[in-house]
Amino acid sequence: MSGKTRSSKARSKKSWSPLLLAACSWAMLSAAPATAEEVVNVYTTREPGLSAPLFEAFTKATGITVNSVFVKDGLAERVKAEGAASPADVLMTVDVGNLLDVVDAGVTQPVETATLTAAVPANLRDPAGNWYALSMRARLVYEAKDVKLANFHYEDLADPKWKGKICIRSGQHPYNVALTAAYIVHHGEAKTEDWLRGLKANLARKATGGDREGARDILGGICDIAVGNSYYVGLMRSGKGGPDQKKWGDGIDVVLPTFEGGGTHVNVSGAAVAKNAPNKANAIKLDPIIGELGPLKVDPISLVDIAKARKKASELIDKVGFDN
Missing domain, CATH: 3.40.190.10 (Periplasmic binding protein-like II)
Known part of the structure; x- marks a missing residue:
């Protein structure tokens, strides 16, 4: 991660709405x-x-x-x-x-x-x-209003500076298996295992719930950032899930992370x-x-290659005890 200020374009609601x-x-x-x-x-x-x-x-x-x-x-x-x-x-x-x-x-x-x-x-x-x-559904980072990330990479999720500050759903959920598989395609199995261990060490709570609960827990002060899909931001902010979910969606900002040298995982x-x-x-x-x-820069790696790496991704998630 570098810097603490994002452009107004990246901070605007329009930065995520095209993803839906x-x-x-x-x-x-x-x-x-x-x-x-x-x-x-x-x-x-x-x-x-x-x-x-x-x-x-x-x-x-x-x-x-x-x-x-x-x-x-x-x-x-x-x-x-x-x-x-x-x-x-x-x-x-x-x-x-x-x-x-x-x-x-x-x-x-x-x-x-x-x-x-x-x-x-x-x-x-x-x-x-x-x-x-x-x-497409992009795998994003939700952030508390006062965090203000800039140039954030998926690799940064394992940075010790985030210890006790990240919320995420089960590592074995298809969304996270796919993200982990993409990490394998970019960096190989050994580095992916290290990344999973680092991310697990940074969790504010057990990997559980859904993406919307990540937004909820940011507002509740449990975590500073959460990993979630673009789809849920629009759903929460629409009010279709009720007033509580609208409050969760309106209470966070959205970051478009990328892989180093790549793009946003979808x-x-x-x-x-x-x-x-x-x-x-x-x-x-x-x-x-x-x-x-x-403004979405889609990661250029093939979805077919990601799919082929899913089995190994699931095995690594279990190996590090991500959901324990």
Whole structure:
């Protein structure tokens, strides 16, 4: 970490709001209206309310009706069991590991269009075109109003100066496993183990709760900084979680950390065209692209490489007793 003053741009609410990316479809810009009977069937693990605006806008732009089916667990298993008779055209899920699971299950098919290839950075899509990122969630640092971090790196979380001042959820939560896997890709296993031990030594409390509880505990004076996703800041500040959560969101500032020599770690929700899609043409039209990134400098390492390092990341988290 260097310095104690951030620019007004980095401190503003606008610095995090672009991270809460609304998905859009290239079809909304270029596709001709379809006939009324045309449909696209989407199986999604995302809560229905999160995808509804995208689907409504898509239908308005193209005339294609979106039939959305919420699949809480076992997306790949369900589509595989349905086989060639599956009605699924598009599979949507959260976390790159889950995207790789549906590919490994053999229930997707590659799709490549010039528009998608140009719009979605190579590190945010499958090299073979089996999935594309839909939206991103950056792994941020929440800070107390009087902390005022500048040029903060993920590596700094292990600096002894933060001893007893950091809050974080379970190390085995997918968000933190992914961050640890990214650390492995950047620095190797030995340095990642050292980093995990240093971060654990700096915790103000046991690694528990959720990201929003990190904001709560900053306001409660338990910790000075917390690790959390961009998504939750917007959710808290919106008031949808109630007045207490709004107070938590409004009571913190947000920092965009980066890896030294890299960028801000992100995970994604994404979409794939199902292997046996009965409405493939419409499914391709719905394939999403990444929105405006604003000031976010996305870490350039491949999400596929991060996913491959997740098993080792989980093992290291257990090895250092992070959650104990």
